[in-house]
Amino acid sequence: MKIDSGILKPPFFHPHAPHYYSYGVIGFIIGHEFTHSVSGHGLQFDERGFLRSWATATATAAFNVKNAGIVEQYNNYTTPAGKVNGEETLSENIADNGGIRAAYEAYRRHLERLPYGEDVIKELENYSPDQLFFLSTAQAFCYKTRPGEEHIPLFTNRHSPPKWRINGMMSNMREFAAAFNCSTSARMNPRDKQSVW
Numbered sequence: 001m002k003i004d005s006g007i008l009k010p011p012f013f014h015p016h017a018p019h020y021y022s023y024g025v026i027g028f029i030i031g032h033e034f035t036h037s038v039s040g041h042g043l044q045f046d047e048r049g050f051l052r053s054w055a056t057a058t059a060t061a062a063f064n065v066k067n068a069g070i071v072e073q074y075n076n077y078t079t080p081a082g083k084v085n086g087e088e089t090l091s092e093n094i095a096d097n098g099g100i101r102a103a104y105e106a107y108r109r110h111l112e113r114l115p116y117g118e119d120v121i122k123e124l125e126n127y128s129p130d131q132l133f134f135l136s137t138a139q140a141f142c143y144k145t146r147p148g149e150e151h152i153p154l155f156t157n158r159h160s161p162p163k164w165r166i167n168g169m170m171s172n173m174r175e176f177a178a179a180f181n182c183s184t185s186a187r188m189n190p191r192d193k194q195s196v197w
């Protein structure tokens with residue numbers, strides 16, 4: 001089968017990729033895009049696409065409280081080129097956090113239906129399925145930039161820099177901390193974990 005449409009091709013997707021990889025990479029991206037329907041601008045449009053907010057006042061107030069936690073979390077991240085702007089990147093950060101949660105839960109449900117569990121190749125046998133899921137997502141966002149050009153993604157992109165997209169959302173997941181046995185003092189296992197959806 002030849003896959004050559006948009007993002008539905010390696011390294012993001014292959015029909016014969018391991019399950020943890022499919023859910024961790026394209027599953028996460030699909031979850032991210034779906035979460036945009038309830039992040040930032042998504043909430044301001046009704047079911048027919050008209051600019052008419054459908055959220056109740058109570059839901060909007062609760063949403064704003066949760067948003068503030070995400071803004072503060074990402075405001076604390078820095079790069080060699082400067083600080084991340086938690087307000088500017090909020091909608092994408094919400095989509096990342098909702099996306100990884102949706103992909104992870106879908107993966108766990110899928111695993112329960114696999115009669116023999118995940119078929120992990122010998123070289124990766126030391127990793128658990130959960131670890132492989134998180135590693136797949138992280139690897140898909142590996143990023144390298146030339147010295148002196150670190151500021152470009154910071155000022156031209158509404159996403160957080162790749163390192164903080166990954167560390168930010170994964171440090172909000174108890175399942176990540178459990179998968180990697182993070183101590184309670186580990187940076188990737190903060191006591192206050194943020195979530196919106």
Ligand SMILES: [Zn+2]
Nearest residue numbers: 032036092095
């Ligand atoms: Zn997005």
